[in-house]
Amino acid sequence: MSERSAAPGGLALVESLVNTLDIESGADALDTADGRARFGLAEDEVAGARELREALRVALLAHAGHGPHARVRPLGELLASAPLRVTVDPADGSAALAPADARPLPSRVAAAVAQSLVDGTWNRLKACEAETCHWAYYDRSPAGRGRWCSMQVCGARAKMRRYRAK
Secondary structure (H helix, E strand, O other): OOOOOOOOOOHHHHHHHHOOEOOOOOOEHHHOHHHHHOOOOOHHHHHHHHHHHHHHHHHHHHHOOOOOOOOOOOHHHHHOOOOEEEEEOOOOOOEEEEEOOOOOHHHHHHHHHHHHHHHOOHHHEEEOOOOOOOOEEEOOOOOOOOOOOOHHHHHHHHHHHHHHHO
16 A cells, blocks of 8 residues: 555564555455465464454554554553563674564564664554554654655545545
């Protein structure tokens, strides 16, 4: 949906997971084998991935100043069982957070969220405010006040609705 470039670092995983569902059309990439393969998911893991996706969407809507789109299990609960470990690069001494077990999707998401907190990028990952969209995007605007995934689509629609309402 968006013409924006992908989120930095591990947030690209979070962004792409949230964007597996096109709310407007109802198409869900997790319904396909290729869509599941992108995340290393078995068919029996899809329900958990969808629950995680919608909890992430709620968090990203909150980053944009909006309430939840649906009642979901809190993201913190879903990620609580995903232990992380600190890795240290022997060459330069740099440290990073990594999943203790890189196979489960919640572990990889937890590591991405934790690292983005350290990097200061977590709050820049947002969900589009358009109710028929809620697409995830990384807000690179200087003030961090982006509202739509695409100014040409969602932003233009919102502005046109506002104009017509006058």
